[in-house]
Amino acid sequence: MASNSLTGRGRWPQPDSLLSGLGSGLAGAGPGGAATGGRWLAMVGGTALGVLGLQRSGWGGAVMALGGAGLFAAGALGLRPFGERSLGTAPDPGAWRHQGPATRRRSLTPERTQAVVTIASDAGTIFRFWRNFANLPKLMPQLERVDVLSATESRWIAKSATQAAKGAAKGAAGESAGEVPNWRCVLDRVDEDRLLTWHTVGETALPHRASLMLSPAPGDRGTEVRLTLVYRVPATEVAALLGVTPAGQAEEALRRLKQRVETGELSTIERQPRGGTSGPFREATE
Amino acid sequence: MKALCWNGTNDLRVERVPDPVLVNPHDVIVKVALSSVCGSDLHLIDGYVPTMRPGDIIGHEFLGEIVEKGPEVRYLNRGDRVITVSIIGCGHCGHCRHGESSLCDNSNPNPEHARTAYGHCGAGIFGYSHAFGGYAGSHAEYIRVPYADFNAFRVPEGVSDEKAVFVSDAVPTGYMAADMAGIKPGDVVAVWGCGGVGQMAMRSASLLGAERVIGIDRVPDRLRAAQMKAGAETLDYSRVDIFDALQAMTGGRGPDVCIDAVGMEADSGSNAVEDFYDRAKQAVGLQTDRPAVLRQMIESCRKGGTLSIVGVYGGLIDKFPMGAAMNKGLTFRMGQQNGQRYAERLFGHIRNGELDPSYLMTHRLPLDDGPQAYRMFKEKADDCMRVVFAPQG
Numbered sequence: 001m002a003s004n005s006l007t008g009r010g011r012w013p014q015p016d017s018l019l020s021g022l023g024s025g026l027a028g029a030g031p032g033g034a035a036t037g038g039r040w041l042a043m044v045g046g047t048a049l050g051v052l053g054l055q056r057s058g059w060g061g062a063v064m065a066l067g068g069a070g071l072f073a074a075g076a077l078g079l080r081p082f083g084e085r086s087l088g089t090a091p092d093p094g095a096w097r098h099q100g101p102a103t104r105r106r107s108l109t110p111e112r113t114q115a116v117v118t119i120a121s122d123a124g125t126i127f128r129f130w131r132n133f134a135n136l137p138k139l140m141p142q143l144e145r146v147d148v149l150s151a152t153e154s155r156w157i158a159k160s161a162t163q164a165a166k167g168a169a170k171g172a173a174g175e176s177a178g179e180v181p182n183w184r185c186v187l188d189r190v191d192e193d194r195l196l197t198w199h200t201v202g203e204t205a206l207p208h209r210a211s212l213m214l215s216p217a218p219g220d221r222g223t224e225v226r227l228t229l230v231y232r233v234p235a236t237e238v239a240a241l242l243g244v245t246p247a248g249q250a251e252e253a254l255r256r257l258k259q260r261v262e263t264g265e266l267s268t269i270e271r272q273p274r275g276g277t278s279g280p281f282r283e284a285t286e
Numbered sequence: 287m288k289a290l291c292w293n294g295t296n297d298l299r300v301e302r303v304p305d306p307v308l309v310n311p312h313d314v315i316v317k318v319a320l321s322s323v324c325g326s327d328l329h330l331i332d333g334y335v336p337t338m339r340p341g342d343i344i345g346h347e348f349l350g351e352i353v354e355k356g357p358e359v360r361y362l363n364r365g366d367r368v369i370t371v372s373i374i375g376c377g378h379c380g381h382c383r384h385g386e387s388s389l390c391d392n393s394n395p396n397p398e399h400a401r402t403a404y405g406h407c408g409a410g411i412f413g414y415s416h417a418f419g420g421y422a423g424s425h426a427e428y429i430r431v432p433y434a435d436f437n438a439f440r441v442p443e444g445v446s447d448e449k450a451v452f453v454s455d456a457v458p459t460g461y462m463a464a465d466m467a468g469i470k471p472g473d474v475v476a477v478w479g480c481g482g483v484g485q486m487a488m489r490s491a492s493l494l495g496a497e498r499v500i501g502i503d504r505v506p507d508r509l510r511a512a513q514m515k516a517g518a519e520t521l522d523y524s525r526v527d528i529f530d531a532l533q534a535m536t537g538g539r540g541p542d543v544c545i546d547a548v549g550m551e552a553d554s555g556s557n558a559v560e561d562f563y564d565r566a567k568q569a570v571g572l573q574t575d576r577p578a579v580l581r582q583m584i585e586s587c588r589k590g591g592t593l594s595i596v597g598v599y600g601g602l603i604d605k606f607p608m609g610a611a612m613n614k615g616l617t618f619r620m621g622q623q624n625g626q627r628y629a630e631r632l633f634g635h636i637r638n639g640e641l642d643p644s645y646l647m648t649h650r651l652p653l654d655d656g657p658q659a660y661r662m663f664k665e666k667a668d669d670c671m672r673v674v675f676a677p678q679g
């Protein structure tokens with residue numbers, strides 16, 4: 001039985017792997033400092049793969065070691081080989097910053113984005129909330145307001161990109177109404193509790209169409225909600241005008257929709273106390 | 287108010303910060319009476335959790351009095367003496383509804399770190415880095431508690447502050463470790479780590495019907511507490527080969543349930559080579575966590591047994607004996623604690639006298655002593671199991 005013991009016999013460490021591990025790790029500096037998230041994962045994964053590769057001999061080993069080095073470099077440069085969930089067609093810089101807690105996003109083409117989330121509620125509640133477009137600024141902070149003009153028509157007024165980025169106050173939109181993006185939308189399809197589609201009409205810098213699809217999740221899991229945005233301008237242009245990429249917009253809208261429907265509020269750490277500026281208490285008070 | 291803030295690896299400072307305010311309609315503000323250190327804080331202080339920012343207030347295991355409440359708080363009132371579960375649930379998402387609030391979809395306002403590293407994002411935690419939401423912690427005079435009706439629990443009459451405070455974190459964590467292991471009559475349960483969490487896991491294992499409980503550590507006073515207070519037999523991993531000892535104690539079967547109450551900073555005391563290897567790799571970032579305990583549990587556990595992991599891991603580990611785990615048909619259970627599911631039941635056990643966590647509080651100190659207190663806790667000096675701060679003095 002004792003011969004089974006892994007711990008008593010030092011079976012794990014292989015001297016050569018330890019050495020090569022130290023080598024490649026030091027060469028790239030560990031993740032202790034600034035690197036976080038996917039970068040951190042890529043760096044750790046990259047070096048580990050490098051170690052495995054170096055332990056092997058021959059071509060396979062060299063290829064593995066190179067793969068590891070590549071991943072490590074990607075981590076160090078801030079690229080995110082494991083982080084993007086795009087299907088490979090849509091370079092969408094910055095979109096990952098807007099990922100919600102339980103939403104899934106796919107960038108199908110540069111202009112077409114889809115986000116999906118499961119909400120623990122019935123389709124009717126979710127549908128009714130969204131169907132009233134005047135509610136949408138609560139879900140899309142880049143909007144100043146949406147005026148419902150008729151049963152099918154609405155007018156959407158965005159904040160300017162800088163304003164949206166700062167989360168700035170209302171009122172300014174009126175003053176600079178000429179510059180802020182705005183558009184008129186008409187509803188195409190209203191399939192009660194299942195599907196809502198709409199598109200922009202007339203002149204606008206941001207022509208787009210969109211749909212919200214609801215379907216029951218299995219068991220008692222609630223409702224699967226799918227938001228698709230199809231812009232007729234590149235994502236970068238949307239980002240320049242709205243302060244958020246289409247992917248980020250869709251992602252954030254569903255994150256907020258879920259929180260609003262499930263909890264009636266949006267989780268936040270705004271306005272909470274923190275230190276780090278005043279120095280040690282004793283110095284500050286004595 | 288005064289607060290104990292993280293300012294870098296091994297750099298804690300008591301600072302003057304603004305008082306917290308109500309932000310959301312389901313918030314309350316708690317005036318903190320007691321706030322405990324936890325082994326989880328050591329992972330932050332030692333720099334193993336990469337998303338801390340200078341100025342973050344730490345602390346997550348606390349008791350106090352509600353002094354303000356938001357307009358939509360229904361069940362709690364000003365003046366209530368409450369504990370708050372350290373891991374924040376919204377109370378409404380699918381996970382919260384099913385008793386797994388540490389997996390809450392909504393309580394982490396800062397989901398991208400976890401999404402990126404883990405694929406999905408778990409709940410927010412008080413004072414536990416921005417990957418877990420960046421919420422200000424409880425080592426302060428006041429703290430804002432979100433979704434208060436779900437996360438804060440009134441302490442029943444007759445339960446003292448000293449017993450109740452640990453229902454915030456150490457008790458439910460230990461209890462969940464035992465609960466999710468599915469202990470059956472006749473089971474032998476081995477618990478790695480005899481800190482606060484391990485102590486509670488041992489006691490809970492007995493409450494849930496374990497035949498024998500074995501506690502493993504190297505710190506003499508903690509092993510003594512495991513025997514005297516938690517009713518366990520003990521093994522000192524710096525003196526015996528744990529695998530051999532456990533097999534000898536279980537007729538060669540191995541323990542039916544193995545509980546990890548140590549986590550990512552495990553040391554491999556008896557095996558200098560393994561220990562050096564893990565520390566070296568962790569130091570240069572080749573692995574983020576040291577898996578000595580996991581390896582030992584996989585090897586020692588009986589065939590078909592269960593590993594229950596509440597010691598915290600953050601990233602990647604190396605040399606994980608998957609072959610042994612697979613071929614022995616082991617079951618893995620793990621997770622951050624879901625205290626909301628257990629709090630009432632645990633208060634019941636405390637009231638019946640079946641559980642008394644107050645011995646975990648070996649030291650009670652003012653907040654001003656924060657930095658020294660954490661040093662003592664980390665070095666396990668002066669028989670320190672847990673320091674509890676009294677921020678009101």
Ligand SMILES: NC(=O)c1ccc[n+]([C@@H]2O[C@H](COP(=O)([O-])OP(=O)(O)OC[C@H]3O[C@@H](n4cnc5c(N)ncnc54)[C@H](O)[C@@H]3O)[C@@H](O)[C@H]2O)c1
Pocket residue numbers: 324325326327328329455456459478479480481482483484502503504505508523547548549550551552553554555578579595596597598621622623671
């Ligand atoms: N899952 C959760 O929700 C949750 C909640 C609280 C704490 N935790 C985690 O539980 C763990 C324990 O917490 P704690 O407050 O008791 O910490 P602690 O630091 O007080 O205790 C840890 C103990 O483990 C012992 N130890 C170290 N290496 C060991 C080894 N190889 N074998 C056996 N024992 C070993 C140490 O000597 C120490 O006594 C930590 O990782 C902490 O982060 C998890």
Ligand SMILES: [Zn+2]
Pocket residue numbers: 324325326327346347372455456
């Ligand atoms: Zn804890």
Ligand SMILES: [Zn+2]
Pocket residue numbers: 375376377378379380381382383387389390391392393
């Ligand atoms: Zn929740």
